[in-house]
Structures are given as structure tokens and as C-alpha cells.
């Protein structure tokens with residue numbers, strides 16, 4: 399998921415997808431398709447009732463929308479599996495789940511990585527090609543960016559299938575949202591967009607105002623490994639970082 403505007407005109411401290419109203423015209427001028435899931439305040443029904451809920455920004459300022467916890471969570475708690483997603487293309491609303499471009503299968507960075515990480519996985523670019531970006535297709539779309547986030551989007555492993563359940567609630571090996579800190583009921587949920595995004599479609603100037611703020615957020619490609627080391631970063635991003643180092647050494 400990436401920020402909405404690159405002009406620094408965000409009225410809120412964090413980047414949020416534009417749900418309705420004026421946002422539509424923005425989408426139009428930006429030639430961005432609307433995400434498949436785009437609730438509005440008038441007939442909103444939470445996708446994860448009792449877990450978290452969208453708080454819509456003031457009318458006409460939908461960039462101010464956010465997602466608030468409906469209950470308290472402890473650090474390490476899994477809030478939910480990330481499931482029911484749709485294939486996406488890189489956009490302000492998408493989340494990257496695999497290296498893009500894929501790793502050359504001949505590279506060292508590809509060693510002991512899943513085949514889906516490599517170019518070997520996309521020979522014909524047909525419908526069986528793995529999805530490199532997804533649309534969340536749920537209220538999770540409203541989790542804003544922060545450089546000091548309270549949740550992580552863990553897209554290592556695979557998406558839980560329809561009907562798949564996990565009695566432990568841990569969703570091992572499945573995509574999930576996990577608390578990075580203790581979270582109080584009512585708190586705004588945030589994650590670090592560069593933990594999933596390599597090179598963002600729409601960079602933005604972060605106004606999270608936390609001590610860890612990195613300023614302009616353009617994706618992990620633009621952030622030193624030493625800084626990334628202080629965060630939960632998904633494997634597909636770490637693999638791309640490894641490839642970048644490998645290529646730099648060859649030059």
C-alpha cells in the first residue's frame with residue numbers, strides 16, 4: 399500500500415487511501431483505478447467487526463480516514479489473517495507480496511528462496527503467474543503508514559485459503575496482521591509501508607511526527623539496510639535488498 403499524494407498536501411499525519419468524494423477526482427487525474435473495496439461512511443459495514451473499524455475523515459477530507467482498534471492487543475498478537483485479497487497492480491492501494499521485478503534465478507539472492515520469488519515462476523506471464531501485488535479488499539486498506547508502526551503486515555508464506563481456519567490464531571506460514579506493540583482499544587493502527595513496498599508508485603512526505611520518522615517514503619529500495627534492520631521487513635523485500643547488494647558488488 400502506498401500513499402495517496404506526492405504533493406505534500408495531506409491534511410493528516412499519515413497517508414491514507416482516498417475513499418470517496420473529492421478523492422475520486424484525484425483518482426481520475428492520477429489515472430488510478432479505484433480499489434475494488436472502497437466503503438463510504440453512509441453504508442459502511444466493517445469487514446472485521448469487533449477487531450477494528452474505519453474512522454472516516456471529515457466530509458471532503460477523506461484522506462484523514464484511519465483504522466482504529468476495537469479492542470486491546472498485546473505485542474505479538476495476531477489481529478487477523480490477511481485473506482480474501484484480489485490480484486492487484488502497483489498502485490496507491492496495493493500491497494506488494496513478492497519481489498517485483500522477480501529475482502533472476504541465477505542470482506545468489508534467489509538461493510533458498512521460494513520459486514515464486516524468481517523469474518522462473520513467470521515464464522508465460524499467464525493467469526497462473528504468481529501475484530506480485532494484491533488489493534487488500536477489506537478495511538485493512540485503511541491502515542495508515544507510520545515510521546514507528548504498531549502493527550506489521552506479514553506476507554511471508556501464503557494467503558490462507560477460503561474456509562481455512564487456525565485454532566491457534568497464530569496463522570503460522572500464512573499472511574497476517576500482527577501487533578508490533580501493545581495496542582490500546584481505540585488506537586489508530588499503522589504499519590511501515592516500506593516493509594512490503596520496494597519502490598512505491600506514489601512516494602509521499604511522511605508526517606507521522608514520530609522520533610523515527612524517515613521523511614519522504616518511497617519504498618525499501620530507497621532506505622539503507624541498517625535502517626531496515628530496525629523494522630520487521632518481509633522476506634521479498636529482504637531478497638530484493640540482497641540482490642541490489644549483489645549487483646552493486648558486480649559493478
Ligand SMILES: [Zn+2]
Pocket residue numbers: 544545546604605606607608610611612613
Ligand atoms: Zn514518518
